[in-house]
Amino acid sequence: MIRYPIWDRQKKIGVTAPSSGVQKELQPMLWMAINYFKNQGQEVIVTPNVWTQEKVVSSSAYVRNNELNALLTNQEISLIIPPWGGELLLEMLPLIDFNSFPTKWLLGYSDISGLLLAITLKTGIATAHGTNFIDLRGTTMDDTTASYQKVLTTLPYKSVTQQSSSFYQSKWDFEKTNNSPFYLDTPTKWRHIDPTITSQHLEGRVLCGCIDIIRHLIGTPFGDVEAFWQEHIPDEPVLWVLENCELNSADLRRNLLQMHYAGWFKHCTGILFGRSNANEVFEDYHFIDVYQILAEELQIPILYDIDCGHVPPQLTFINGAYLEVSYSNGHATVIQTFN
Structure with a gap:
């Protein structure tokens, strides 16, 4: 609970x-x-x-x-x-x-x-x-x-709905943000790892964070995902909402593999990756390659370029809430239920 x-x-x-x-x-x-x-x-x-x-x-x-x-x-x-x-x-x-x-x-x-x-x-x-x-x-x-x-x-026991943004901020420029926290200059488009899929429904309990940081919880008393699942959300699916601050594509792959090997994706039915300006190509290895390989390994749908993380604006995701995501043609409706 x-x-x-x-x-x-x-x-x-x-x-x-x-x-x-x-x-x-x-x-x-x-x-x-x-x-x-x-x-x-x-x-x-x-x-x-x-x-x-x-x-x-x-x-x-x-x-x-x-x-x-x-x-x-x-x-x-x-x-x-x-x-x-x-x-x-x-x-x-x-x-x-x-x-x-x-x-x-x-x-x-x-x-x-x-x-x-x-x-x-x-x-x-x-x-x-x-x-x-x-x-x-x-x-x-x-x-x-x-x-x-x-x-x-x-x-508690009520739901709240959010919509994907219309525009996002492509780069930080405090000169342009005196009256507003962000300068939103680029159209938002959520993307599915399989470009042939134009709509998808995902649901599960939210677990969210910056990959650079939360992977350091693995193997510590502060990162026991399995114990949390058994005690608080047994038999329920998990939706991970993740974002990348500074990792290049090879770093990203290593971190996600560590999470996978640690069992963090054991009950996962989908992953949502936030927009990132850190998704640098390593040699010919692109961050999309990382997402595609992970989707194949876990046999789950993956959405990316969502409203989460260091490229604002971002939705508010609640760790532990029941999340339903309805994705369609680059946009999404996000419903979280506090049960």
Whole structure:
């Protein structure tokens, strides 16, 4: 059984940095995000380590854990959103008390996906893979990014529907994003690994994350997918939603093989891969070759270039929720049920 938090929008938003903090020259974007919530009548509590960054982390693992725990135990806070990802989230996982983890929403992606997936696998508490705090800024917001609000306010045993985006951001350019978090300049098209298939229905329990990060959970107490499946979702299919931040095609293949060999795809009935600017060709080995080989090995459908990850905007996927994806001619309807 999965436990779903409920976002009480009358309560405060908590911001802490379990991975990287925000360098001084980038802090104006942080203030824009704070003001975005204030303009909606919501108070934001920001922990000290959000404003600091040294040696690729916001603070020591102990400080990061303590500041996260301060927000988790604060009854006035209903939603926690890190400013963004980073590099060394993994350092703090052994310090977290998963046995008494509260049922409270955490939202983020990139390095933060290691924390989100670990929480869900260890506790059965749903976590939210989606936008980070810095990207909730400006005066306007696209529908895909804004969908985090209706997803996180969905009640247990209810469903929430999202649509694939119309446009995505081809490259990062903060000069063009003063009034909106993203500059959406390229038409979105979800793709099926078999180009002859124009429609497909997939369903299963969501497990989501950045491949670069979550594969490091394999073989640790924080990445026991089989134990999670047996305890919380027995006899149910799994849909993996994965994204690639920095891996070239050969790296991607090795990481996916490690996940496969570790049994992470044992109950998998489909995989959705997010858009990526890191899908570099290694010699003549293309990332599509990786997807095709994996689809053949696992005998499952694969969709790619979906709205997830480091090429925004992205949908909000809930680790543990029951996901139904209806794909048709490059677009998709995504329904998640909190049962």
